[in-house]
Amino acid sequence: MSLDRIVTSILSLGVTLTTPLAIAGIGEVISERAGVINLGIDGIMLLGAFAGYHIALVSSNYYLGYLAGVAVGLLMGLILAVFSVYLKLNQAITGMGLYFIGFGLSDFLYRTIYGMREVYISPPQSISIPLLSEIPIVGPSLFQQLDMVYFSYILVIGAWILLYRSKIGLWIRSVGENPKAADTVGINVDLMQLVSVLTGSALAGLAGAFLSIGITQVFYENLTYGIGFIAIGLVYFGKWDPARTYIGSLIFGLSWSIAISAQSYFNAIGRPDLVYFLLALPYLAVTLSLIVVSRQARGPRWLGKPYIRE
Secondary structure: OEEEEHHHHHHHHHHHHHHHHHHHHHHHHHHHHOOOOOOOOOHHHHHHHHHHHHHHHOOOHHHHHHHHHHHHHHHHHHHHHHHHHHHOHHEEEHEEEEEEHHHHHHHHHHHHHHHOOOOOOOOOOOEEOOOOHHHHOOEEEEEOHHHHHHHHHHHHHHHHHHHOOHHHHHHHHHHHHHHHHHHHHHOOOHHHHHHHHHHHHHHHHHHHHHHHHHOOOOOOOOOOOOHHHHHHHHHOOOOOOHHHHHHHHHHHHHHHHHHHHHHHHHHHHHOOOOHHHHHHHHHHHHHHHHHHHOOOOOOOOOOOOOOOOO
C-alpha cells in the first residue's frame, strides 16, 4: 500500500471517529454555556447507542435508529433538567446518576433482548461529494464519508452561529454568565437552561447512536469506553467554543485512528503488548492538551451553580 493511501486511510478513519465525540462535545458546549454541566453524557451515549442499534436492527432503517438515540437523549435530558434546573439539586450528583442509569440500563436491555449474542447490522454507505472527494488525500478523508460526519460539519458551524450571531445564543450565554442580570431584563432563565440541556442531551444520544450504527455496527457493554467524559474535557480544551471543541475532538479522533491502524503492525512483529499502549495514546493526547490550555480556560461564571430567583 502506498504512503498516500495509508495517510488517506488514517485521516478518513480519524474523521469518522471524531464525529461522535464532536457531536456530544458541541452539545455539552451549549449546555454549559447556559450554566448547566452534564456529567451524564457517557450514560446518555450508551443508552442512545443501544436504542439506535436496536431500532436500526429491527427496522432496517438507520435514520430511525438515529431518531431513537435523539429520543433517549431528550428523555435523559429532561430528567437532568427537572432535578438540576427546576429542583435546584446538585448538578454533579444528578449527572453521575444519569451516567450510572445509562450504563446499567443499556447493558441490561441488551442482555435481556440479545443474551450473549453479538448481532451485527449492515454498515451505512459512504456518501461522496462530487469534485471535493477527488482532491488528493484530503478529499476522500473529508468528503467521502458517512452522513453523520457531514452533519458534524454543519453542526459546528450552526452551533457557532447560534451562540455568537443570534439572540437566542446571547440569551444562553447571558444565563450562564449572570442569570440574575438575565432575569432582570426579562429572560426566562429556567427555560433557557431547559432548552440548552435538552439540546445537549439530544446530541449526546445521537452521538451514541452513530457510534453503534456507523462505527461498530454492534452494541456491547461500555461501548463508549468513557469518551463521553472525554467530550466534557474537550469542552474545557475548546474554551466553551464549538469550533475549538471540534478541533480537540479531531486530535482525539486522529490519535485513535493512528492507534488502531498501528495495531496490525505490532501484532505482525510479535509485540501485541504494545497495542495496549497504543490504545492509551488518544487519552494521553487529550490529557496533555488539557494541561496545556487549562490555565487559560475560564468557563461561564455560573457554571454548575443553581439559580434561585429571589
